[in-house]
Amino acid sequence: MRSDAKKNYDHILTVARDLLTGGGADASLRDIARKAGVGDGTLHRHFPTREALLEALLRTNFEDMAERASALEREEDAGRALVLWLKEAVAMTHSYSGVIAPMVAAIADEDSALHGSCVSLRSAGTRLLARAQAEGAARPDMDGNDLFALISALAWLAEQPPLVPRADHLFDIMVSAILTDSRDGGVARG
Amino acid sequence: MRSDAKKNYDHILTVARDLLTGGGADASLRDIARKAGVGDGTLHRHFPTREALLEALLRTNFEDMAERASALEREEDAGRALVLWLKEAVAMTHSYSGVIAPMVAAIADEDSALHGSCVSLRSAGTRLLARAQAEGAARPDMDGNDLFALISALAWLAEQPPLVPRADHLFDIMVSAILTDSRDGGVARG
DNA sequence: ACCTGAACACCGTTCAAGT
């Protein structure tokens, strides 16, 4: 990539990150281009779709979550590891505004720029869930798809301003449904 | 209302209902006006915002849910009554595409055309929840706001095509978290 | 190679002109 192109690419990403982590889910691509001081065409060649831009923004976050899952697989308490990871996954997606719906759409669309990242996230969760289930810490009638859907729903809740005050509590309630009663004890019900 | 105005009003509603119950969440107001054979201005005077149109479409459904709650309050099993009503509430909102986000926004916005309907829905759920809690059938650490958020999350799930296959199962899982274990037994975990 | 910005087909919304 030419150096001026690289500079534009990086600057667009910086501006987009500032806008989307600042709650500006409704920022248009033109807003981003204008704020970055580039033409509309420049933004569209670097990032052909909004999803492509999100993918570039979120790639490292998704990789972090996969690594985090690997680390948590060495945690003694498999149920606790699953819950910790869930909390972090929800917080990660929530740190950007307006990413949940594209993420969910991407899990079923192999052509989406976000597809690979979503599949990785689901895989990481599936591993932690399977381990918790093998130890009897999590209910056996769930799979990685259920977990992905649950993360999406919780992250979506946290994106809706009127529901934000309830998001943490509902997280605890849903966790109590995932963990088997013999293990969670006061953690989720407390 | 003049008879030609009344005719336009009704026809717009019919067309909008056909589009929104047919999965066309992305139908623009102009699409609806065109399909109804009226000018853009006509649609906007009858329904100043998209929310106003949704409110006119959903009003009877919300009223039905409030009546249904009253009927279910006379059901013997308070836990079962709550679960039945939850299932119907989710199905009702799900029967129209793209209504969940406006509904959630409206619960906190007293100026929204949808506000009253949403508050009624929340009240109906609160009554059923309180009765189930009084009988020890539902966990005590929840209120009507939590229930409204839960319905929203479940309805949102059912609106996302990739998550649809999981929606019913997640409904059962979440129900198992609401009902106290002494009561639900095999219902939710089965 | 890469960038710019006008252009296109859309959107929600408004408003002068008609009946």
Add this chain to the structure above:
DNA sequence: ACCTGAACACCGTTCAAGT
């Protein structure tokens, strides 16, 4: 009273023209 449809300021996207 009510309706129409052009107009406005937006949007995502494309593409000829520049450097």
